[in-house]
Amino acid sequence: MSEAARGGLSPDGAQETRAQCRADALPDDALQGKTEAEAAALLSGCTWRIGERDGKALPGTMDYQAQRRTLGIEKGKVIWVRRG
Incomplete structure (x- = not known):
């Protein structure tokens, strides 16, 4: 998966700002149980x-x-989330 797909870079290659990270409004464990695609959508604009x-x-x-x-994925679903 590319950096752009993970949210670290915008499609034009510019670093995205923290103000664009929508997932900061949610606790990290809210990502657990989500599909990888759902987590990617929630993490749009975030570094992950x-x-x-x-x-x-x-x-x-x-x-x-x-x-x-940093996410752990099993069978297409997020099973753990760590910061740092």
């Missing part, structure tokens, strides 16, 4: 990534970004 899919860890950076969400 998938850290695990169906039990397989995916590569990611070790830098800490308090606003970034």
Whole structure:
């Protein structure tokens, strides 16, 4: 999935601002149980990534970004959300 699809960059490649993150109004656990597509829609404008899919860890950076969400996906649904 591209950075643009994950919400980190706008389609033209410009970094999106935090003011555009609609999911900040929701607790992170509100994403649990959502399909990947539903979570992606809620996270539009937010910084996020998938850290695990169906039990397989995916590569990611070790830098800490308090606003970034990392999602665990199993069978197409969000099973966990972590910040940083």
